[in-house]
Amino acid sequence: MDLQRSLFDDFENNDNVAEQSASKAQQPDTKAQQPEAKAQPTGDEARILELRETLNRHNHSYYVLNQPTISDQEFDHLMRELQDLEAQHPEFADPLSPTQRVGSDLSQGFQQVTHERPMMSLGNSYSIAEVQDFLRRAKDGLGGEPVEIVGEMKYDGTSISVTYENGRLVRAVTRGDGVRGDDVTANVITIRSIPLELPKDMDYPTRFEVRGEILMPWASFERLNKERAFNEEPLFANPRNAAAGTLKMQNSAEVARRGLDAYFYFLLGDNLPYKTHTEAMEAVRSWGFKVAHTEVLESIDAVSDFIERWDQDRKTLPVATDGLVFKLNSLRQWLNLGATAKSPRWAIAYKFAPERECTKLKFVSFEVGRTGVITPVANLDPVLLSGTIVKRASLHNEDIIRQLDIHDGDMVYVEKGGEIIPKIVGVDTKQRQPDAQPVKFVTHCPVCGTALQRIEGEAAWVCPNKWECKPQITGRIEHFVARHAMNIDGIGEEVAAQLHESGLVDNIADLYDLTIDRLVALDRFQLKSAQRIMRGIEQSKQVPFERVIFALSIQFVGETTAKVLARNVHNIDRLMAMSADELAAIPEIGPKIAQSIVEFFAVDSNRDIVERLRWAGLQMALSEQELASRTTKLEGKKIVISGVFQHHSREEYKAIIEQNGGKNVSSISKATSFILAGDNMGPAKLEKAQKLGIDIINEDQFLMMIE
Ligand code: AMP
Ligand code: ZN
Secondary structure, three states, rough: OHHHHHHHHOOOOOOOHHHHHHHHHHOOOOOOOOOOOOOOOOHHHHHHHHHHHHHHHHHHHHHHHOOOOOHHHHHHHHHHHHHHHHOOOHOOOOOOHHHHOOOOOOOOOOOEEEEEOOOOOEEOOHHHHHHHHHHHHHHOOOOOOOEEEEEEEEOOEEEEEEEEEEEEEEEEOOOOOOOOOEEEEEHHHOOOOOOOOOOOOOOOOEEEEEEEEEEOOHHHHHHHHHHHHHHHOOOOOOHHHHHHHHHOOOHHHHHHHHHOOEEEEEEEOOOOHHHHHHHHHHHHHHHHOOEEEEEEEEEHHHHHHHHHHHHHHHOOOOOOOOEEEEEEHHHHHHHOOEOOOOOEEOEEEOOOOOOEEEEEEEEEEEOOOOEEEEEEEEEEEEEEOEEEEEEEEEEOOOOHHHHHEEEEOOOEEEOOOOEEEEEEEEOOHOOOOOOOOOOOOOOEOOOOOOOOOEOOOOEEOOOOOOOOHHHHHHHHHHHHHOOOOOOOOOHHHHHHHHHHOOOOOOOOOHHOOOHHHHHHHHOOOOHHHHHHHHHHHHHHHHHOOOHHHHHHOOOOOOOHHHHHHHHHOOEEEHHHOOHHHHHHHHOOOOOHHHHHHHHHHHOHHHHHHHHHHHHHHOOOOOOOOHHHOOOOOOOOOEEEEOOOOOOOOOHHHHHHHHHOEEEEEOOOOOOOEEEEEOOOHHHHEEEEEEEEEEEEEEHHHHHHHHH
């Protein structure tokens, strides 16, 4: 009988089963099978193995214990030595080598895997009374036996199951629907705090599974969203969505870059020797995992204190939590109680109310973005909210200010709900000073003094002084050099301002007149930074046309729109010559975008900039190659993609459809031409397709079709 497996099955109380398994658990085979004695490795192989072990150890100290044992340089040095040796000796390659943490940008697709033991969710409670009810039910179910309770954080990320064999990570699978999940091993390997290989001298079971939560720490989340805001990409609503989205990415190199973390809270396996959850978690911790903070609570008062304490203390944690989890400690009791169809009877989640703080509004500032839009920002007395200190909150626009009826010096309620930027959700009018004045929106640009204009049909005010208003100029430079645009390294906010103030760069075309000499002549400018910038500028001449369009800072033309334009218009001359009606006839280009493009190219100085960029050698058309590989084989076809594929990822299939003149649509209707179906197409989609008589084409047929 498999002790832990049955913990997750639904079954009636059965003391026999419990005793049998409990006694079996006394004589476990826990020791990892050490590999057969082999000749001792020598030379480079020995050094490779030694380096891997050393790096794994330092990695654990740094990412799990938060106690670095060597300097970053030393670490990098050892890593480079290992990389070099592995490059010289492909025969000693290991997918779990510490060098593999950086991931790869080859897309992989995800295999669906059936969980050995289903992954369940947890029942919820919202008050101490409900926790008491839970404990009473548990005791009743156990025939009145006493119970020991443990409390843990409920980490707010995405759950993961990771299996180890002989101390090596073999597979990581998402929860999926609880029965089947996606194999995301390649991405999980990039998470530095997850051990890939356990230290040899430890006493772990030959085969076991740990379950936990993959999280995006607040710091990584904020960095990522800042970057996305800058690139005009949609922001992640919260760290949970960001973690889940990142884990499902096709590009593990990007996953590696985003800084995920993981905490574990379950150990599963056959014939494990532990009697309690705390014992099992201590073991997991000793093997090198980051483990949930687990506390034994002796009484209901202790439970109550735990809730009160962590409702405060969780705000200082580096990761998001949305509550606590209470579990019975005895694994025998887990087995006896079993589970309902959805959740175990021996654990319950306790959810916190969303976090909100009251603080003083110091003043409202008005900030000018690169497109001239004015954003009102509330500057606050610093307050701790969900793990970060909040000093500023967006007030969005004039309408919101009016709705909140916010006055100078008000005490305001701040929430960090879904969005990255905290928001003000209300005002405590009782604490308002009698002479306080309502906050007024500015009428003139706070930087250049130009009278603001209101964008028709929108709540936003803009400074129309596009070509002389400093934050708009430097904002456009920063946007131009951003990673998703021209990707020129070394020009951040400060350097952009410095380039502008020194008179070297007034607009983006001026960047191509820069020289090393001119850069190093600037105040505090290092030769190295100058070289880096010049290298980036040179490389930007190869950046594809679609990103050049994006980099121009045409209002409303984000990354996706720029792609659509490049694909449909092919070169800059046509783009500049098109009328608003012609542009609006392109699918996905609305009248507002069309108008903005026409207005942009109507300005002489913008046309000049384009000419200078062309002269500098930037890509002003789709490449020959891109044009040549385009066909009209799918012209006019609306295609739905469904299921899991073997040869290409979904994203690749989308690109292939577009390359061949087709259109990828998300839902099935009468207008759908056919469905490109992989494995496990959803039953609802299948039924709908059959009802409407729409063809279902598999991967191979599709690839033949466009051959
Ligand atoms: P819910 O998704 O609200 O049903 O909550 C259940 C989920 O909470 C589980 O699937 C886990 O992903 C997550 N969780 C977070 N922290 C813990 C913890 N300490 N113990 C168990 N589950 C946890
Ligand atoms: Zn201005």
